[in-house]
Amino acid sequence: MTPPILRTKAALRDAVLGWKRAGETIGVVPTMGALHAGHLSLVEAAKADCDRVIVTIFVNPKQFNNASDLENYPRTEEADAEKLAPFGVDAIYAPGPGEIYPEGFATAVTVTGLTDGLCGSHRPGHFDGVTTVCAKLFLQTLADRAYFGEKDYQQLQVVTRMARDLDLLTEVIGCPTVREPDGLALSSRNVLLPPETRAAAPALNRVMRQLAERLAEGESLGPVRFQAEAALREAGFSEVEYIELRSADGLETLEHPTRPARLLAAAWLGGVRLIDNIAVG
Numbered sequence: 001m002t003p004p005i006l007r008t009k010a011a012l013r014d015a016v017l018g019w020k021r022a023g024e025t026i027g028v029v030p031t032m033g034a035l036h037a038g039h040l041s042l043v044e045a046a047k048a049d050c051d052r053v054i055v056t057i058f059v060n061p062k063q064f065n066n067a068s069d070l071e072n073y074p075r076t077e078e079a080d081a082e083k084l085a086p087f088g089v090d091a092i093y094a095p096g097p098g099e100i101y102p103e104g105f106a107t108a109v110t111v112t113g114l115t116d117g118l119c120g121s122h123r124p125g126h127f128d129g130v131t132t133v134c135a136k137l138f139l140q141t142l143a144d145r146a147y148f149g150e151k152d153y154q155q156l157q158v159v160t161r162m163a164r165d166l167d168l169l170t171e172v173i174g175c176p177t178v179r180e181p182d183g184l185a186l187s188s189r190n191v192l193l194p195p196e197t198r199a200a201a202p203a204l205n206r207v208m209r210q211l212a213e214r215l216a217e218g219e220s221l222g223p224v225r226f227q228a229e230a231a232l233r234e235a236g237f238s239e240v241e242y243i244e245l246r247s248a249d250g251l252e253t254l255e256h257p258t259r260p261a262r263l264l265a266a267a268w269l270g271g272v273r274l275i276d277n278i279a280v281g
């Protein structure tokens with residue numbers, strides 16, 4: 001059975017207060033819809049940990065820094081509800097924009113530091129939009145735990161920091177990236193890739209894995225990064241926004257993986273921005 005779809009925060013509040021009174025734990029999986037196996041793995045993790053699970057579907061205008069990106073973002077609510085049917089999800093929360101940003105809404109949640117660089121430099125305002133909506137979704141759902149994919153690694157770090165800094169009662173849980181058999185990280189944007197570019201898309205992960213191996217063997221990022229960028233352009237990517245090595249915790253810039261580290265990249269293929277990250281060392 002497809003889960004009930006709640007459209008208002010009042011309906012959501014009724015449901016969650018009932019569950020809370022009964023002493024049940026609540027897990028939330030925040031999404032913008034266009035669900036894929038990566039989202040479903042988060043639902044499975046939430047189901048394993050929590051008595052009740054809510055999946056939120058809200059294409060958050062505040063986190064798009066480009067109007068056509070917002071307009072083109074895939075919206076597939078009916079298919080999403082069908083995909084959730086086998087998982088025993090208790091509710092889909094799919095609010096209209098007015099439920100999240102009512103007339104006169106004037107508040108923003110900003111995390112500093114962690115949002116500098118990487119996607120933060122290339123998508124101005126993006127993380128303020130993410131942290132503002134996540135704070136609202138955590139408070140509206142009264143969730144004990146919220147599940148995020150490691151694929152958006154900077155987002156995971158930023159939202160974790162936000163929840164800690166604001167003493168929110170929601171614990172942020174990171175879950176591993178789910179990939180296609182050829183290595184491409186699952187993303188709702190993958191459906192936007194023109195068919196003729198799809199074969200080139202796994203080059204991002206392949207080149208990153210080769211680069212990570214060389215870093216783990218002691219080479220420094222500087223010179224090998226240029227070779228990686230050239231390999232991506234050769235594969236058909238039009239622009240490489242960044243390839244960076246950062247500490248896994250705190251996202252400090254590194255030249256060598258001298259502590260647990262993450263290699264993160266963003267690059268454009270066929271007019272679509274792809275991001276990925278992997279552990280190094």
Ligand code: PAF
Nearest residue numbers: 030031032060130133152
């Ligand atoms: O990762 C996403 O899909 C979005 O950034 C999120 C966390 C649902 C906030 O809108």
